[in-house]
Amino acid sequence: MFDPSTRILVIDDMMTMRKLVSKVCKELGFMDLTEASDGALGWEALANAKPPIGLVISDWNMPNCTGFDLLKRVRGDQRFKELPFVMVTAESENSQVIDAIKAGVSNYIIKPFTADTLKEKLEAVHKKILAGK
């Protein structure tokens, strides 16, 4: 599993969801959480983060810059080619998952979700990273 010191960036335009995701992350033992309220701000936070962000959990449907646009931007940047990027979607957006996979999303999760589900997903992502090395 990811190290608890991994910096996690949580992006969602709903404060409620940011709080919820952060809370679940904290329950999983992560301590270093950063929040952003849309894709554009998320990018800013990601690009300027010191020490760097180790995992992004982003909503899809947001104003300014959607989670999908952010994902493409992230993957288009040499620094973030391998950055674990988990997309949070609602059930009605599932068709987009295909696009997200093509764009290089690490995994996705349907809201609402429990701590266990997120843990499973993160473990899957982590396993894949290890396998890739």
Added chain:
Amino acid sequence: MDDFEKELKVGFLDEASQLITDAEQCFLNLESSKDDPSVLEKIFRLAHNLKGSGKAVGFTELSEFTHQLESLLLKLKKGELNIDSEIVSLLLLCNDHLRLMVDGLKADIDAKFDSTQLLSAIGAILNGQAPAKAVVIPSADAFPEEAAVAASPIPIPSTQDPFEALEAVVQNSVEAQVIPLPVAPVAQVSPKAPAPPATTAKVAASDESIRVSLGKLDQLVNNVGEMVILQTVLNQHKNKVQSALLQKTITQLSKISKNIQDISMSLRMIPLKQTFQKMQRIVRDTSKTLGKSIELHISGEETELDKTVLENLGDPLVHLIRNAVDHGIEDPKERAAAGKDPVGNVYLKAYHQGDHIVIEIKDDGKGLDAKKLTAKALEKGLLRPGQTLTDQEAYHLIFAPGFSTKAVVTDVSGRGVGMDVVRTNIERLSGEVQLTTTLGGGTCFKILLPLTLAIIDGMLITSEDERYVIPLAQVFESIRPQDKDVHFVTGVGEVLTLREENIQVYRLPTLLSRKLTPKPASDTIAIVVRTSEKPFAVLVDEIIGQQQVVIKRLGAELQHIRGFSGGAILGDGRAALILDMGELVSKTKPSQAKTSHLRGVA
């Protein structure tokens, strides 16, 4: 329920209120911008957020209702349903219901609601008009990967992680340049193109804020006000200080004080946006009831106003808007007969003008008819027979208590509050209502409001050895009259001839019911006030100077005394009363002046 859950729910409800307000605006825009996909996009996102987060925090009922609403929106988005006035009305009703639920949940977190009526209305549209290939509404629990896997013709080992399976499918398809169909049935549900890229990168997130009680803010503003006044005193005595360093420090301090003042004032400022949005709904509903077709044009909604001013502005604004729609704009037939576009226009504008914020309510309706107004006033006994009024005076009759220009009181405008209440409310905010009208061309009301209520520019004067502050905004000019310019006219009182204009004169001690030492006019200063429709002048002894003062309330015991807007502590630590000139003069007995019948009216 643990603390976190509760906090989350409360936070969500606040957020939901904002979403609902935004959604209302979008719904209202729907009709006029049918071809703009971004409006529906935004509505969709709002509903989506409401549903998703609502569900996540456990408001199932709210979430399920929004889910149905979303299905309806989906139909609109796909073009399977036309956006017409009926649909927009239904959407607005749904939005109202959502607001009701959110407000209800705010009061009682376990509240239950009856949504059956609206749900069946939505259901009827969803089922009744649905085309043959009915829209599949996915059950909330159906995880797409499962759905996709279930529908997939490609066998996938059940032990494999569903994501990896899907990933594998996608990767194969990418290689083959063909996307297989496993997810197609689901895709049909939401063929959502990614939202258009941002046009403006809004960096400041609207929800990055903290809540502070208004009481604390007021304390801050009050103290800052005091600080600014002390700063003024300090500046005045700066030159008495020998040390150059101290002088420099005072100059710098004064700059910083000014900054702090500006910032602390801005803390109380709220944009007019929400208030203006409500007006859009009112115009829509009112014009529908009256069978009129009216467009509301809004501009300057980003203009900010003091919170207290804004709260008290709502009712007068609603009244003026309703008036414009009901009395101002003619019936479509009448308009057509007059050669006008049958669609009426109401303009709602806000902008800065000097120390004021101006809110303009303008219509292109029939305008006011001075003759009709005068006749009506006669009939109501507000005027004596034979009395003549200028057009401007006649227009101001509409501000008279109990004056209604429409013979039939409709349920739209006839709500018991008249224009007199509008005017009183605005004046209570230290504001002013101006009126211009063209017969056949329309009417324009201008509400002038001060930027803030807490600090005013005052003119410090003396009268009978007492010091008073007159708000500078009320002073049109001040002159030292010559004795020959002030005459006594029987039945009227003293009159000042100023540049060939005769102006009613009052002596301040008389207005304040204090002992009056007789003195020639040339020993006094005339303060000319033109904020009401009849100008007048008040004679005072001396003008000491101008300075900013913080208005202090007089306290509950003195609230009923008319003619004073409050008290102020001056630079030397002594107190002075702040005069409200218009109120002082209007409370004097009618026998004093010929113009008083009009003043009663106005």
